[in-house]
Amino acid sequence: SMAEKGNYRHFMAKEIHEQPEVLGHTFGHYLDLAQESLRFGAAEGIDFANATRMTIAACGTAYYAGLVARYWFERVAGLPIDIDVASEFRYREAPLTPGQPALFVSQSGETADTLASLRYCRAGGQKIASIVNVASSTIARESDVVLPTLAGPEIGVASTKAFTCQLAVLAALAVHAAHARGRLSEDEVREHVGILAEAPGYVADALRLEAGIERVARDLSHASNALYLGRGTNLPLALEGALKLKEISYIHAEGYAAGELKHGPIALIDEDMPVIVIAPHDAVFEKVASNIQEVAARGGRIILITDERGAEEVGTQSAETIVMPTVPPMIAPIAYAVPLQLLSYHAAVFAGTDVDQPRNLAKSVTVE
Numbered sequence: 001s002m003a004e005k006g007n008y009r010h011f012m013a014k015e016i017h018e019q020p021e022v023l024g025h026t027f028g029h030y031l032d033l034a035q036e037s038l039r040f041g042a043a044e045g046i047d048f049a050n051a052t053r054m055t056i057a058a059c060g061t062a063y064y065a066g067l068v069a070r071y072w073f074e075r076v077a078g079l080p081i082d083i084d085v086a087s088e089f090r091y092r093e094a095p096l097t098p099g100q101p102a103l104f105v106s107q108s109g110e111t112a113d114t115l116a117s118l119r120y121c122r123a124g125g126q127k128i129a130s131i132v133n134v135a136s137s138t139i140a141r142e143s144d145v146v147l148p149t150l151a152g153p154e155i156g157v158a159s160t161k162a163f164t165c166q167l168a169v170l171a172a173l174a175v176h177a178a179h180a181r182g183r184l185s186e187d188e189v190r191e192h193v194g195i196l197a198e199a200p201g202y203v204a205d206a207l208r209l210e211a212g213i214e215r216v217a218r219d220l221s222h223a224s225n226a227l228y229l230g231r232g233t234n235l236p237l238a239l240e241g242a243l244k245l246k247e248i249s250y251i252h253a254e255g256y257a258a259g260e261l262k263h264g265p266i267a268l269i270d271e272d273m274p275v276i277v278i279a280p281h282d283a284v285f286e287k288v289a290s291n292i293q294e295v296a297a298r299g300g301r302i303i304l305i306t307d308e309r310g311a312e313e314v315g316t317q318s319a320e321t322i323v324m325p326t327v328p329p330m331i332a333p334i335a336y337a338v339p340l341q342l343l344s345y346h347a348a349v350f351a352g353t354d355v356d357q358p359r360n361l362a363k364s365v366t367v368e
């Protein structure tokens with residue numbers, strides 16, 4: 001109904017714009033800002049100090065949140081991560097070490113394959129943790145440790161605020177794990193908490209770019225294919241950006257590791273191929289910059305999502321540049337999710353699709 005959507009045309013738009021608020025709630029649940037410390041009472045059930053490996057399984061957008069988190073857990077906490085889509089993981093017959101943690105990420109907490117993966121790890125004697133948006137869900141009930149996202153009900157089929165809230169919990173959990181594993185001192189934890197707490201503000205800044213992104217989306221809505229490229233944590237974002245676009249605009253889109261461009265997708269590049277490159281000026285920027293040159297040299301139409309420094313360095317190569325604020329690397333994936341959401345939302349509105357109820361898709365996939 002109109003009332004529930006407030007002044008927004010679609011639930012998806014409302015949910016995109018709710019993100020600073022619900023991220024604030026979610027971080028508020030896990031961060032003690034006065035003490036500049038973490039509040040991981042529930043997660044004390046996970047023995048990160050002695051963990052040698054953690055399994056993560058999920059589906060769809062929640063899986064991409066897990067892929068981002070792999071970089072955080074491995075880099076910040078030094079914890080090796082085995083991650084797979086739940087529909088593969090559950091049948092893979094992966095050998096499990098009893099006592100080790102397994103983490104399941106799910107907005108609904110009801111996804112059949114994710115639940116089956118959880119039960120597989122349970123049967124293998126693992127410690128089960130879940131990040132869910134629905135606290136009363138089956139996945140929550142069957143977990144030893146439940147870490148809620150406080151995104152509130154998500155109505156739009158394409159996940160937006162649940163995704164960034166999953167990233168929020170995963171980032172805070174990775175810092176907690178890093179501290180438990182002796183990888184971060186008390187001082188460093190305080191520093192990280194300060195950085196995490198800034199994420200809602202950067203998301204609000206990114207939302208202010210909407211008018212410009214809408215203009216870019218008008219062109220994109222005429223494309224029949226699109227390629228999303230990124231490296232590091234921007235690779236899962238590229239995958240998520242492509243998923244968002246195909247889900248609601250029905251434009252065929254692929255997310256690819258920028259470094260894999262030469263191994264196939266470069267053959268697709270011509271004037272008709274929009275290439276969305278997610279490239280903040282981070283540790284892998286120079287590598288992405290050379291991939292941008294490769295695309296530009298073949299006439300590809302580049303939509304660059306970067307910050308001021310990145311725009312200065314490669315902005316001449318792109319047809320369109322979306323200039324984000326300079327975001328600390330740890331929380332960049334949370335902020336950079338926003339332009340990707342807005343791009344697909346507006347492309348779908350221009351295309352005239354049913355944004356909140358895209359054809360053939362369900363909000364929660366409870367059948368196999």
Ligand code: G6P
Nearest residue numbers: 059060061062106107108111159
């Ligand atoms: C469906 C939804 C997606 C969601 C996925 C996993 O495909 O349309 O938005 O990411 O299921 O759902 P879950 O509830 O487990 O996060």
